[in-house]
Amino acid sequence: MDNTLNDCIVALNSGEMILLIDDFIEGKEIGYFYLLSDFVTPSSINLMATHGRGLVSVALTKQRASELTLPMMVNNNENPHKYFTVSVDYTNCSTGISAFERCETIQKLTEKNSAPNDFTRPGHIFPIISSERGLLEQVTISDAAIDLAQLCSAKSLSGVVCDVLNKKGMIANKLELENLSMELNLIMVSMKNLVVHQLRNTDLILRQKENTVPTKYGELTSIIYTNQLDDSKIIVIMKEKKNKTLPLPVYIDSVFSIGEAFEEKNIEKITIDGFGILIYKLNSSKESRLDSRNPFQLKESFGIFVEQILNDINITDPVIITNVA
Incomplete structure (x- = not known):
């Protein structure tokens, strides 16, 4: 506080x-x-x-x-x-x-x-x-x-x-x-x-589903979280690093579909160095009509979601990059 x-x-x-x-x-x-x-x-x-x-x-x-x-x-x-x-x-x-x-x-x-x-x-x-x-x-x-x-x-x-x-x-x-x-x-x-x-000071996220996804860059882990306040989804795609001494790059962006999150240009970013995390806010037509006074319109709000997600997956030393583009 x-x-x-x-x-x-x-x-x-x-x-x-x-x-x-x-x-x-x-x-x-x-x-x-x-x-x-x-x-x-x-x-x-x-x-x-x-x-x-x-x-x-x-x-x-x-x-x-x-x-x-x-x-x-x-x-x-x-x-x-x-x-x-x-x-x-x-x-x-x-x-x-x-x-x-x-x-x-x-x-x-x-x-x-x-x-x-x-x-x-x-x-x-x-x-x-x-x-x-x-x-x-x-x-x-x-x-x-x-x-x-x-x-x-x-x-x-x-x-x-x-x-x-x-x-x-x-x-x-x-x-x-x-x-x-x-x-x-x-x-x-x-x-x-x-x-x-x-x-x-609110538990905003709920881990819903975790999968192993085979790609040409190797196996990745995907986790879907639900925003417990409005049921919107957040997608995490992760290539875990073997060397735990280096900071982990974390890329943040938004997409309109899970397929878009797995586009090759995005996956390549977290695999080129052998490790990294993508965190995507899954947008929807409903969300595009959000009231201007919805708390999630605050620029700080998604960063708080990211902090809670990184804590949930035990990442303590990230390097956050705000956009994958």
Whole structure:
């Protein structure tokens, strides 16, 4: 875990607020105030409303939304990155809009003993639902909020978020967010770094099939791995070296078929010196339509798969060459 993320978790577990920066798409950064729901107070809601100026939402798991019978806001959700339920107020609220009443509504949403009839609909707090696998499924603010709550071992597995706008009412840019971080003495955390951390700390691969393949260059070993999160395939073709003292060249690329992986020009690369490894990501038509917020769109993601594969086949001294072409 990098130092900033570790500092973030310490701060959150101490009841502090942070600035969570959605920097997954470069040049389109969005900042959010973020606080574990366990520590929400009227003053924290007021700070969000005063300095953030955006919508105050509470991230919940699907299970919690189901327990409270919170239906989706719309039947046909047209925004694949925002899954709002109906908005709610706690039944004891008057208007529900004050910082005190919004705080109370959030507290009741996360209390285990709360029941569906404890809330009126619509209201002034907007629950937003995370994916089943969080950031490993889709990179959104609700997924980041729940994943952070899990990393903090928060009691309620819930987080309060608020979009940050500048004084003109526009989305605050990166420089404005940095200035706000210094002004309010808040830790800034990158959502992209959080995704990488989650990928690195998850068993992503499953070895499916291993075969010996005869070629004119001698026998090769092929191994097929499955990405356990989206069932995509990774093909490994290996010519083992007898001399274990030299680094092993590892070539990385993508193909559209297993046959393409075994083309002679590729096999020759790992046999010309008598040893080497080819690692191919097997693309598909489905994959070409991947959402721009799929975590596997990160350039770092396939490198993490490669690290896990090399560890699985006990390669500790590779020389990685990023493309076979």
